Amino acid sequence: MYWGISLVRDLEGKQKVSTGISPSGPIHLGNLREILTGDIIYKSMLLSGKDASFIYLCDDIDPLRKVYPFLPQSYSEHVGKPLRDIPAPEGTDTYSEYFLAPFLKSIETMDVRPEVIRTGNLYAEGKFGDITKIFIERKEEVRNILQSISGRDLEENWFPYNPRCSSCGRINSAVPYDFSDRYVYYRCSCGNEGRSDIYTDQGKLPWRLEWPAKWKILGVTFEPFGKDHGTQGGSYDTGKAISEKILDYPAPRPQMFERILRKGKGAMHSSTGVNIPATEILDFVPPEMVRYMMARVPPSRHIEFDPESGFLNLMDEYERLIKLRGENKLDEDQITLLNISFTGRKNDEIPDYRHLTTLVQIYSRDEQIEKILEKNGNKYDPHILHERIKQARHWVMNYAPESSRFHILDENSPVNLNEDGKKVICNLMANIKSLETWNAEAIHEAARKAIQQSSVSPSEGFSYIYRVFIGKDRGPRLGFFLEGMERDKVEKRLSFSCGA
């Protein structure tokens, strides 16, 4: 049974899947796993005929924790302020929206369409007020739960609410000393004294209390999260206890997911520099492929992402499945997997990715590629084809291993041919010079003839030709390849090589 289906099959009643993020910087592939795991579970519920919804929380009231490497030093004055109160590194948006907006656009192309909720708005609307009050009134009970389950000692003056200083705007420097009615009174290290209304966004709950509060406020029944939250005594454990003992709300079904590693480079951490921003992934990975990557393995397994040849193999695997589906050769799980990976766009008919990585190295203009493909009798959705060509180009430029790359050699760069090789090239030159039309078929015919005339084996003959043009033993389909070059250049290169 497909993992998503078996995960949700025993659930009863209305379901609400929730995931979220603290938009403190560029959102990367690891964050993508979080939201896609949520989406896959959500869609598995729908496929199982359950009444389900899917929300995504943007924790824009979380404070900026430090000046990240991608920020100018001037941001040190903003450390400790809610992300939604800080200006974006560029433009006029807030910091949180600046990083959230491109991410939301990215996930839409992957057919991920959760209800997006900004946690800061929930505070501003007063949604946390009642629960905050409960936490404050039952402070000692809450403290005991946190201490006994997490095993850590909370400070003597620990308080279940972090006010935002009305003067300096920081959410981590105001120390509460009193509470009455709906106000938390504080003194801030900046010298300011004031009070926060807990029914507004003048402060927030600490994470370990905020999480269970969200479950209850929003009615969450299922939540995937990274293993950092799932450790024993971690925030899920304390959240579950708080939710059940203090808030009288059953904790959502948890699903821990493993990390995504960059092949050979380790974990995708913003700090280690090996992470690839989510938006850049989509520059070369087709959206359905990103879904497929996350959907094909259960969340408990780590994913080793290899953007080089591993990625190409994965594309092959996916395209093979699509082909087999057309022939009705898939089992139930494979069909579910494809349905889950599907983005709703009809692009089964796109030429395979591997082929495109060759074409984009021969032709510099998209129209040439489209013309060649059409000439072979194929008609594709121009929009999706154009997008796929762009992705293939990006891959070749940035990720292709040497074995998948080629470049055309200069007319008079040195050649090293034996007697047989020279024979093939000289024959080819003669055949090509006598061609009346410059098209792929004729060129290919000329090559075939030249090889025959030289009485070498076809594979040997072709490899001589590739060596002359790209310095390798193999290459893209010869006729199309040479047709894409200027005839004059081809002839010059051949005559140079023949005479060399």
Add this chain to the structure above:
RNA sequence: GGGCCCAUAGCUCAGCUAGGUAGAGCAUCUGGCUUUUAACCAGAGGGUCAGGGGUUCGAAUCCCCUUGGGCCCGCCA
């Protein structure tokens, strides 16, 4: 110190959530195609399922231990 995950063919992995003859793709080799979408078709070789113990008529699969690898927590979220 605590927790989670992983270990199956040369490589990448499936099979474990129903315990019942060991699987796929890639790579290699053989044969076919007057050779090209960096192919295709037919076939072959290749395994002590990390090691040990247990449960069972029967274990890659369930339980325990060991080894090796990876990650997370013990700041904040």
